[in-house]
Amino acid sequence: MSNRIDQLFAAKKNGILNIYCTAGFPELNDTLPVMRSLQAAGADLIELGMPFSDPLADGPVIQDSSTRAIRNGMSLRVLFEQLKDFRKEISVPVVLMGYLNPVLLYGIENFCKKCAEVGVDGVILPDLPMDEYESDYKAIFEQYGLHLIFLVTPETNDARLRKIDGLSRGFVYAVSSSSTTGKDKDMSHQQQYFERLKGMQLKNPVLIGFGIKDKATFDAACAYSNGAIIGTAFIRAIENTTNLDTAIRQFIAGVK
Amino acid sequence: MKIAENTFGSRYHVDEKGFYGRFGGAYVPEMLYPNVEELQTNYLQILRDPGFQQEFEQLLRDYVGRPSPLYLAKRLSEKYKANIYLKREDLNHTGAHKVNNTIGQILLAKRLGKTRVIAETGAGQHGVATATVCALMGIECVVYMGSIDIQRQAPNVARMRMLGATVVPATSGSKTLKDATNEAIRDWINNPVNTHYILGTAAGPHPYPDMVSRFQSVISEEIRKQLLEKTGKPNPDYVMACIGGGSNAAGAYYHFLDEPDVKLIAVEAGGKGVNSGFSAATTQLGKLGIIHASKTLLMQTEDGQITEPHSISAGLDYPGIGPLHAHLYETGRATFLNATDDEALQAAYELTRLEGIIPALESSHALAKLGEVGFKPDDVVVVCLSGRGDKDMETYIRNLPANTGDNA
Known part of the structure; x- marks a missing residue:
């Protein structure tokens, strides 16, 4: 069990806090400082956003952070350069989240190889179809020990959920409602869906994302899953801060 | 007037997986999968239905x-x-030609039981054509349009509003057609059950390129x-x-x-x-x-x-x-x-x-x-x-x- 994501879930079953932050945000060279502060403050998992010009599954807050990161000069090339030695100081598992187009242009194999080289543990590519992954890319991801994490939603039926669970490695990313990131929807409406997920006893751990923003929503999600993912609320907390480390510590302390 | 029949097997038409050669497919996030799958599963059957074809033909003749x-x-x-x-x-x-497609898609939306329609528009022609068929059918209509395009195409914005559509400015990215399309797709993600997305061109996820081509x-x-x-x-x-x-x-x-x-x-x-x-x-x-x-x-x-x-x-x-x-x-x-x-x-x-x-x-x-x-x-x-x-x-x-x- 060499993948850090697997090690994490083997050691900790509940209350796992995964924080999303766009790479190269708020400033180009903040990627590592943000990760350092997140680790120090107690985040269990870090999801680094690979900024894209047209992020379909994200709401305005995360899109704006992507636009800003791109303007700062962030790209896959720059990101891998920044991550070159990050494993010397960051031990929590790290997942890259982004969209297929920049990764395709970089080259899937090249991308997987780079991820393995620098010590990235998993990847989320919401617009990569499951079938295409299975037929064209799965072998490459596995060759480099890289976990691909798939999304499920309240509209995903049981049969498809089983198939996604079968292909997903590391964990399954359960989108809490039919929405883009950063949308407020009443969590109680999702209870039935969370119960269904829990009842299915998936082989993968489950992290719930979208709409998680504070202690109450985090705890509610954790009641049904192994943990939760916070993105939009975290971006908001650091976008205009003058002291990144303090803002991050305060944010994490407020959730945990 | 007949909607073109199934042409699978032709070198230049869509294949069963939604591709034209190496182009096409449906690279949608899971949040959109049910919407797109619903269309993929149903569009050919609906388009081939004689009742649908008759209604389509009649509207193209008498209305368009x-x-x-x-x-x-x-x-x-x-x-x-x-x-x-x-x-x-x-x-x-x-x-413009845009209305051929919006007539087809509004009839399809009705058959899928949708009560709300969204669309993207650049110059406003597709937005007007969508707002028009929504007025015709009494269906709620929301059109996304880049905020820059809203300024440079004021007469079409006025037409859409007069037709009863809500015109929502897309203020993200470059504030033009590409961003209006992003916003429409996001709306669809947030309203997966009651909403049909009338995409205006032969692009987007399968089956849109084929469906729009057939209507046109x-x-x-x-x-x-x-x-x-x-x-x-x-x-x-x-x-x-x-x-x-x-x-x-x-x-x-x-x-x-x-x-x-x-x-x-x-x-x-x-x-x-x-x-x-x-x-x-x-x-x-x-x-x-x-x-x-x-x-x-x-x-x-x-x-x-x-x-x-x-x-x-x-x-x-x-x-x-x-x-x-x-x-x-x-x-x-x-x-x-x-x-x-x-x-x-x-x-x-x-x-x-x-x-x-x-x-x-x-x-x-x-x-x-x-x-x-x-x-x-x-x-x-x-x-x-x-x-x-x-x-x-x-x-x-x-x-x-x-x-x-x-x-x-």
Whole structure:
């Protein structure tokens, strides 16, 4: 069990806090400082956003952070350069989240190889179809020990959920409602869906994302899953801060 | 009038997985999967239903005013030394070919039990065509439009609002058509059950490119019939159309795709020149990638960020191209040319003076290349005149050459 994501879930079953932050945000060279502060403050998992010009599954807050990161000069090339030695100081598992187009242009194999080289543990590519992954890319991801994490939603039926669970490695990313990131929807409406997920006893751990923003929503999600993912609320907390480390510590302390 | 039948197996039509060669597919996040799957599963069955076809046909005839005339443009023919016919999509209700698709999709939406419709629009033609059919059917309509386009296409914004649609400005990214499409897709993610997304062009995830092409294929079906009556032969030597996403071209080419003697000419928006940095000539500047859930050619940076195109025509101002057209380009089935902003303007003034027809700026791009194809005198050429120029009057007046207008 060499993948850090697997090690994490083997050691900790509940209350796992995964924080999303766009790479190269708020400033180009903040990627590592943000990760350092997140680790120090107690985040269990870090999801680094690979900024894209047209992020379909994200709401305005995360899109704006992507636009800003791109303007700062962030790209896959720059990101891998920044991550070159990050494993010397960051031990929590790290997942890259982004969209297929920049990764395709970089080259899937090249991308997987780079991820393995620098010590990235998993990847989320919401617009990569499951079938295409299975037929064209799965072998490459596995060759480099890289976990691909798939999304499920309240509209995903049981049969498809089983198939996604079968292909997903590391964990399954359960989108809490039919929405883009950063949308407020009443969590109680999702209870039935969370119960269904829990009842299915998936082989993968489950992290719930979208709409998680504070202690109450985090705890509610954790009641049904192994943990939760916070993105939009975290971006908001650091976008205009003058002291990144303090803002991050305060944010994490407020959730945990 | 019939919606084109299943053509799986043809080299130039969509395959069972939603691809044209290596282009197409449905690269959608899981949040959109049920919506897209619902369409994929049902669209062919609905389109083939005789009741659906009858309703579609009747509305196209009695409401849109089809068949649109195929007009032999005599003075234009004299100038370019060929037999040039204009397929008059500009005479349709709402002023462009867009309505063929919105009629089809609103009937489909009703059959899927949807109570709300969303759409994206660039120049506003598709937005108006969508707002129109929603008014016709009494269905709620929300149109996403880039905030920059809202400023430059004010008359169409007013039309949509008068028709009862809510026009929502897209303020993200570059604030134009690409961003309006992103916002429409996001709306669909947030409203997966009651909402149908009427995509306006032959792009986006499967089945949209095929579905939109089929609804627009009424254009080529009529061309065949009308040419047979007028010339004794159903096939022209050339079919010419402008291409942004590619819906009018898809419709004009459709029944000729497997007729190798019919040469297909596509004209992209060259903007200020293909290499000027201000262009929308996707086949010339684009690389393989994914835009709006479709694998196709698109304009992007070397890091894979989608770039902002430029065209004087808001309807061609799109950084991608429908997957059918990427395939026609790659296989060489269609010849791709491009016309600059200035060439399109001059072609618009020329058609107006020679034939008394003020064309849309989009359609003018196709007209602009009449002199460059190399026609023989006997050639029969059909140009798809996809829309009329009312919406572009401000641009036309602003750029009017000094020697036109009042002689007083």
